[in-house]
Amino acid sequence: xxxxxxxxxxxxxxxxxxxxxxxxxxxxxxxxxxxxxxxxxxxxxxxxxxxxxxxxxxxxxxxxxxxxxxxxxxxxxxxxxxxxxxxxxxxxxxxxxxxx
Amino acid sequence: xxxxxxxxxxxxxxxxxxxxxxxxxxxxxxxxxxxxxxxxxxxxxxxxxxxxxxxxxxxxxxxxxxxxxxxxxxxxxxxxxxxxxxxxxxxxxxxxxxxxxxxxxxxxxxxxxxxxxxxxxxxxxxxxxxxxxxxxxxxxxxxxxxxxxxxxxxxxxxxxxxxxxxxxxxxxxxxxxxxxxxxxxxxxxxxxxxxxxxxxxxxxxxxxxxxxxxxxxxxxxxxxxxxxxxxxxxxx
Numbered sequence: 001x002x003x004x005x006x007x008x009x010x011x012x013x014x015x016x017x018x019x020x021x022x023x024x025x026x027x028x029x030x031x032x033x034x035x036x037x038x039x040x041x042x043x044x045x046x047x048x049x050x051x052x053x054x055x056x057x058x059x060x061x062x063x064x065x066x067x068x069x070x071x072x073x074x075x076x077x078x079x080x081x082x083x084x085x086x087x088x089x090x091x092x093x094x095x096x097x098x099x100x
Numbered sequence: 101x102x103x104x105x106x107x108x109x110x111x112x113x114x115x116x117x118x119x120x121x122x123x124x125x126x127x128x129x130x131x132x133x134x135x136x137x138x139x140x141x142x143x144x145x146x147x148x149x150x151x152x153x154x155x156x157x158x159x160x161x162x163x164x165x166x167x168x169x170x171x172x173x174x175x176x177x178x179x180x181x182x183x184x185x186x187x188x189x190x191x192x193x194x195x196x197x198x199x200x201x202x203x204x205x206x207x208x209x210x211x212x213x214x215x216x217x218x219x220x221x222x223x224x225x226x227x228x229x230x231x232x233x234x235x236x237x238x239x240x241x242x243x244x245x246x247x248x249x250x251x252x253x254x255x256x257x258x259x260x261x262x263x264x265x266x267x268x269x270x271x272x273x274x275x276x277x278x279x280x281x282x283x284x285x286x287x288x289x290x291x292x293x294x295x296x297x298x299x300x301x302x303x304x305x306x307x308x309x310x311x312x313x314x315x316x317x318x319x320x321x322x323x324x325x326x327x328x329x330x331x332x333x334x335x336x
Contacts, residue, residue, distance in 0.1 A: 053218050
């Protein structure tokens, strides 16, 4: 089963929700290259938490299974799965593929 | 209008003792209750939805929110009421009893509060109310772990108050004094009465003392009250 397209849309939806709360000059681009975490990211830590929570909730609802994006594996992985939209998408797809 | 009209209120330990009385109070005030308890429910009310879950099991606590999401998209108020108490000298306290107190009294409120906060974040409004204990302040002999978990509950609320304040969620703790309940029946009566005599208001708490403070924390007007612990009976 190919999850990638749907997962990417879910992450974009989470970023759209975040953008609704951000001022015009701090809007986050809806792109796989958008950086979410690390020195070059423009997203603060609380905003990243919001995105993670939205993605977790949407994935759990859409696929009717609990998904934890912040387990020990995610936290210890280098580079972090939260580095960019692309790495986060890859990580979620990996989790879903394992459970499929 | 009560603080609960048209609100969805999650109550843990909803079927017995103080939790049952809180549940009845919220329902009477026009609220909807999501009741968490280990046992089945006999509460017959259209505004009551029961979730059977063992709060000592962290995996089960997190998983039950998948069921909650199927029933509602709103949680406005959380009342972390459920607790377990084993009173015993530290040197002979069974580790399993100590672990159960940590799981039910501290870890479960943490997990429930954070999962509920994910709902509150969307509505940008919420109240998290922890039921603590005078034991956190009085530190009675035999209650090392129980008192520590209840003190931890205040700390939990105080930190969450900072994390959740940006979306208008307040987090407070009510430190209740002794009330006649199944939990209290486990303790020697003379020990309890000795503690009661030492309080500025030397009597047992009654349910209205508890509901009064819960109503205060839950109130719309209490949006500027957060990270506070209120003890009953003059404990401080």
